[in-house]
Amino acid sequence: MKTFAAISLFIFTGIFTALFFGFDLSEAAEPLEYDDEQEGLEDEVVIKFSHVVAENTPKGKAARKFASLVQERSNGEIKVEVYSNGTLYNDQNEYTALKNGHIQMIAPATSKLPERFPKWQVLDLPYAFPTYEAVRQAYEGEIGTTLLNDLEEDDVKGMTFWYNGYKQVTSNKQPLTVPADFNRTHFRIMPSPVIESQFQALGASTSKLPFNKTYTNLEVDFIDGQENTPSNVYSKKLFEKQKHMTISNHGYLGYVVLMNQAFWKDLSEEHQTIVLNAMSETTNWVRRHSIEMNDAYLRQMKREDSIEVHYLTSEQKELWKQTFQPVYEEAEHIVGNRLIEKLYELQEQYE
Template sequence: MKTVTIITSFIVAGILTAFFLGFNPVESTRTLEYDDEQEGLKEQMVIRFSHVAAENTPKGMAARYFAKRIQAKTDNEIQVEIYSNGELYQDQNEWEAVTNGNVEMIAPATTKVSTRFPDWQVLDLPYAFQGYSAVQEAYEGKIGQTLLEDLRGTNVKGLDFWYNGFKQFTNNKLPIHTPADMNKLHFRVMPGPVIKAQFQALNASTSELSFNKTYRNLEVGFVDGQENTISNIYSKKFYKKQAYMTLSNHAYLGYAVIINEDFWDSLSETHQHSLTEAMEETTDWVRRHSIEINDSHIRKIKRSSDMEVDVLTKQEEKKWREAFKPVYLKAEQDISKDLLKELERIQSNYSPQ
């Protein structure tokens, strides 16, 4: 019993010593030292950027470039999480996702915006732009400014236009040189009134299919062909399921970069300025690099596949332009006269020689 009492005394003494020497009640009530790194982590804002293209396309690369620029400009106070290849949302539901705030940014093809805003059809008109400089003048001039302003009141803000390239035809039936070659072929298309009218003028049938379901539908033969930029044809491996490509340059494919307006309004003026600067730098980058990306991909297609690649002659191109005249007549009913007049001005500046 005496031994137990001694042991108990030692334990109590040890606890009391530890309490007074190792634990200071005053320290427990002291305010924690300010940690600016912890505050930065707490206040970091995240932009969820959803798109349907592959990472090695102009849009995919531009998204990554933008993420780096905005994080650098805000000292990592704004971070961009990129979800490519339709990982979060497919092209048919990404608009609802950004307007509802389920993501902060998207970059849909301008064609997809035209289903909601008729004036956007001006960018889809066949042979609207004769070369890259004409596209730049439209995007960065009156046409682009008017179209971005058209988005107001929809809980989204149009930031800018990103570049990809001119569209080409591919199919698995025959070489396409003239509009008559399109007769009764079945094509996958993006939704858009002008695109629908374009294929109607060629007497070809269409199915509006998600971009990321196109490969499978080409593979099983549900559609005979599709139209797209070379970078999309290469990155999605469409060329592996298509025997023929026609370098027609019949229309231009670019993107509208869109941000949720509530999110934009929540940013400080400093962050808004940084984001605008990062966007301008990215647009300049993708405008210059999109051309070389598409050029690089056509070389890879020619080296790595047996696809027949044909180029339209000037005489053949004239036949296509003639065939597409009904598309313009139909679009005039939906597109504002001011925009069509501006397009005519640009076309006159870059008319083919």
């Protein structure tokens, strides 16, 4: 009991001393000292930019370059926070997160848009673009303008198209050089009706899986193969779970950069100009360098000898095109005659 009383007395004495001698109430009433490092933080504009690929890919590097340009040209007034590898949202829920304002910018593959905007299927048609210049003309011409304008109906700002490269197919069963090789195989695809029809024409079944789940599903043999660019195949180590890659160039994988419309409208005119100029410079940069990156990753996979690379002959490529013809006929009713006609014009120009 005496011990308890002693402890209580000690605590009371400490509190009394602190109250009367330890605090200078006059100092406590003074305003906090100014910290110049905090200046401007309340006015800083933060753009959360979420994407699902690795940083060492065309899109990953473009996102970082864009963020750096915006930071520099706004003198730190705008900060772009880049979240790669699906760390915030995967490719199945990032659009909803953008719409809800949880993030301000995304750059999904154009193949992720057709479920909401059917006309976007035109970009997924097999062998749509014979050359890289044809892709550029599609993105910067009437096709691209028409597609970006469609987004306004959903209160989403379409900023620009970013480039990656031509898609190739991989398999852990056998080389895929003729359509018959796809019979009774199971492929991971992006959620585009045209891509689904493409694999159906080849005789394969499909599953629409998030990109960041592809490796795991290859590892457990739920899927036999997938289609993607060399940069994505290498950066996600998909080649480690595949025995064969066919350089088919059967489709082009590009991205559309989207921003939350309300957020965009709230930006000052000065900040909008900074963002647009940085976006334009980044787009030109990734268009030039994406080809180099994909070629470099393809060479690296060949050196590592983890996957056997096959090239289509002219005869085999023509057989693929013939097999895909019904896909065009089916898509034309959805995409519309105008966009299909513009696509045919590009094909005639660059074949």
